[in-house]
Amino acid sequence: MFLGVAALSFEASLILYLAAMLFGLLELLKKSKPVMVLMLLAAGAGFLFHTGSIFYRYFVAGHLPITNPHEATSFFAWCVVLIFFVLEYRYKIGLLGSFIMPIAFALMVSSALLPQEVKPLSPILRSNWLGIHTVFAFLANASFALAAGVGVMYLVQEHYVKTKRLGDLFQRLPSLQSLDDINYRLITLGFPLFTLAMITGMLWADTAWGSYWRWDPRETWSLITWFIFAIILHARLLRGWRGRKAALLSILGFLTIIIAFAGIKLLQKGQHVFL
Amino acid sequence: MRVLVVGLNHKSADVEVREKLAFNGDKLEEGLRRLKALPEVKEAVIISTCNRVEMYASVDDPARAAESITAFLSDFHGLETEPLKRSLYFREDKDAIRHIFRVASSLDSMVVGEPQILGQVKGAFAFGLERKSTGVVLNKLLKKAISVAKRVRTETKIAENAVSISFAAVELAKKIFTDLSGKSVMLLGAGEMAELAAMHLKSSGVKEILVANRTYERGVELAEHFGGRPVRFESFKEEMVHSDIILCSTGAPTYVIKRDDAHRIMKERKQRPMFMIDISVPRNLDPAINGLENVYLYDVDDLQGVVDANMGERKKEAEKAEEIVSEELESFERWASSLDSIPAIISLRDKAEHIKNQELQKLMNKLDLDEKEQKAVEYMASAIVNKLIHPPTAALKDEMEDRDLLIATIRKLYDLNGD
Numbered sequence: 262m263f264l265g266v267a268a269l270s271f272e273a274s275l276i277l278y279l280a281a282m283l284f285g286l287l288e289l290l291k292k293s294k295p296v297m298v299l300m301l302l303a304a305g306a307g308f309l310f311h312t313g314s315i316f317y318r319y320f321v322a323g324h325l326p327i328t329n330p331h332e333a334t335s336f337f338a339w340c341v342v343l344i345f346f347v348l349e350y351r352y353k354i355g356l357l358g359s360f361i362m363p364i365a366f367a368l369m370v371s372s373a374l375l376p377q378e379v380k381p382l383s384p385i386l387r388s389n390w391l392g393i394h395t396v397f398a399f400l401a402n403a404s405f406a407l408a409a410g411v412g413v414m415y416l417v418q419e420h421y422v423k424t425k426r427l428g429d430l431f432q433r434l435p436s437l438q439s440l441d442d443i444n445y446r447l448i449t450l451g452f453p454l455f456t457l458a459m460i461t462g463m464l465w466a467d468t469a470w471g472s473y474w475r476w477d478p479r480e481t482w483s484l485i486t487w488f489i490f491a492i493i494l495h496a497r498l499l500r501g502w503r504g505r506k507a508a509l510l511s512i513l514g515f516l517t518i519i520i521a522f523a524g525i526k527l528l529q530k531g532q533h534v535f536l
Numbered sequence: 537m538r539v540l541v542v543g544l545n546h547k548s549a550d551v552e553v554r555e556k557l558a559f560n561g562d563k564l565e566e567g568l569r570r571l572k573a574l575p576e577v578k579e580a581v582i583i584s585t586c587n588r589v590e591m592y593a594s595v596d597d598p599a600r601a602a603e604s605i606t607a608f609l610s611d612f613h614g615l616e617t618e619p620l621k622r623s624l625y626f627r628e629d630k631d632a633i634r635h636i637f638r639v640a641s642s643l644d645s646m647v648v649g650e651p652q653i654l655g656q657v658k659g660a661f662a663f664g665l666e667r668k669s670t671g672v673v674l675n676k677l678l679k680k681a682i683s684v685a686k687r688v689r690t691e692t693k694i695a696e697n698a699v700s701i702s703f704a705a706v707e708l709a710k711k712i713f714t715d716l717s718g719k720s721v722m723l724l725g726a727g728e729m730a731e732l733a734a735m736h737l738k739s740s741g742v743k744e745i746l747v748a749n750r751t752y753e754r755g756v757e758l759a760e761h762f763g764g765r766p767v768r769f770e771s772f773k774e775e776m777v778h779s780d781i782i783l784c785s786t787g788a789p790t791y792v793i794k795r796d797d798a799h800r801i802m803k804e805r806k807q808r809p810m811f812m813i814d815i816s817v818p819r820n821l822d823p824a825i826n827g828l829e830n831v832y833l834y835d836v837d838d839l840q841g842v843v844d845a846n847m848g849e850r851k852k853e854a855e856k857a858e859e860i861v862s863e864e865l866e867s868f869e870r871w872a873s874s875l876d877s878i879p880a881i882i883s884l885r886d887k888a889e890h891i892k893n894q895e896l897q898k899l900m901n902k903l904d905l906d907e908k909e910q911k912a913v914e915y916m917a918s919a920i921v922n923k924l925i926h927p928p929t930a931a932l933k934d935e936m937e938d939r940d941l942l943i944a945t946i947r948k949l950y951d952l953n954g955d
């Protein structure tokens with residue numbers, strides 16, 4: 262019964278995110294305050310239903326519902342929307358939703374298409390590490406997802422400034438510097454979280470399987486992702502790779518995450534069977 | 537209710553005429569007092585800016601009032617009436633109302649959409665209120681004009697986007713850097729537009745302005761003018777490492793900064809973004825610089841392009857604004873015409889009240905009634921009177937097309953014309 266409720270709220274949030282995405286795209290075409298308010302309302306209502314569905318699943322399973330591909334992707338989307346609202350509240354960035362809600366919606370659609378059945382958790386995964394490790398990992402990934410979204414905004418805006426086409430969208434997008442700053446902040450938020458996720462993952466692997474690192478595909482891809490973001494930060498501080506380069510790299514970093522996510526799920530190998 | 541405007545603006549009169557007719561400083565107080573004192577003028581407001589001098593008045597007879605205001609102007613400013621008349625425009629009623637709506641909304645300004653005019657209209661209204669030169673009509677009219685202007689401001693983009701090259705440069709700077717307060721500007725060479733842009737940047741709060749000029753002394757002078765720091769022209773490239781905005785108008789025959797210079801400087805400043813504005817003709821900054829990362833180079837044509845596009849945008853928005861003005865004009869007219877029936881309603885009431893009191897008095901003298909009975913009789917008289925005059929009063933208040941005819945009819949039927 263609870264799972265039925267969870268599935269219903271999941272569907273409601275899926276539809277509301279779709280609406281938010283469409284309002285966001287409409288907002289790109291034409292400035293309109295009501296459309297922006299509708300976008301935020303739809304995203305907010307979607308987020309509430311989404312939170313409800315995660316809460317129900319938590320209630321049923323007794324642990325964070327991130328143990329099958331459906332739940333994991335859905336939780337990923339939830340983190341993205343959460344950080345979106347934090348950013349929106351903190352910076353009041355025009356048009357952010359137009360670039361972020363498509364990401365959230367795409368994640369929700371993939372989540373809906375993935376197998377939903379709840380399998381009993383294997384004893385190895387039944388540990389406090391599950392919550393700690395995965396929450397770090399997902400918040401980090403969500404920060405990187407937003408950094409990529411903001412990176413796209415930067416590229417669009419830079420294109421306008423460079424080609425001197427200063428139309429309506431140029432007027433409404435934030436300044437290059439604020440987009441670059443927010444991109445940098447998201448990466449400096451995501452990177453330590455990602456590092457923590459790797460450390461806790463290693464500790465967990467050690468207690469579960471007796472070894473810190475076993476080069477399973479998930480671990481390898483995580484390492485690649487970690488290096489990409491380490492390079493972004495390093496190059497920015499030392500070589501001044503800001504602006505365009507930072508934006509491109511953060512999009513590349515996010516693509517790596519998606520490949521890791523999708524590829525490993527398709528292969529279904531290694532110990533990270535669920536994620 | 538009749539409204540009249542007598543005025544002149546940048547279209548109807550040259551600046552020599554406008555400055556002679558301006559009501560500056562003490563002249564405004566004296567002028568408004570004398571304008572209000574004219575027998576043909578019931579209420580008055582004077583708007584006097586560098587682009588217009590206008591007198592708004594509520595009057596009974598616009599033609600006579602126009603004559604008398606013209607005479608007053610010529611007397612007050614010591615000008616001959618006939619040449620003065622050629623610079624003036626006179627608008628009545630609906631045209632006058634539309635005019636003030638357009639003025640306040642900045643549709644009648646030299647630069648359409650410029651924001652100062654609304655403040656000037658508000659100031660003129662406040663001055664009139666303070667000096668008690670306004671009344672029901674002008675109060676309502678000016679309040680409405682101000683609210684129309686606000687509606688235009690919020691519902692159209694008429695005041696958005698810079699329409700001068702120097703402002704366009706500042707607006708662009710704000711789209712590259714979030715906040716100009718920590719930024720450093722370098723002025724290369726001196727030119728009117730570059731100086732103007734530097735002035736705007738300074739008022740947007742940039743941290744410092746460096747001035748490099750070929751003649752060092754002139755550079756020192758300019759730097760003093762901006763509260764900036766003079767730099768030797770030979771060493772400006774070293775200083776550029778710390779400058780975020782470069783304003784160039786050197787008038788040199790070749791490029792003063794080449795692509796390679798800019799490339800090296802960008803490396804040295806660790807790619808922190810740089811905005812370069814080249815106002816010189818021929819260009820003094822290598823156009824290839826725009827191809828470098830994190831550098832944004834705009835020359836005078838680019839900026840002019842931005843300004844033209846913005847001007848076009850404003851024109852489109854001005855059309856929307858005209859529609860808003862027409863809409864508001866209609867609703868204001870409905871209110872204004874409802875005022876016409878007020879004197880008739882008041883006379884009707886007064887007449888009815890007067891008859892009632894007279895008849896009551898007669899009756900009371902004849903009969904000897906106690907207090908309670910008196911009250912009852914008075915009550916009945918009032919009720920009859922009120923019920924009888926209610927339908928015509930309501931009809932007068934109604935919005936209808938042939939209200940004038942109705943007013944005339946009711947005045948005739950009740951013989952109200954005597955008062």
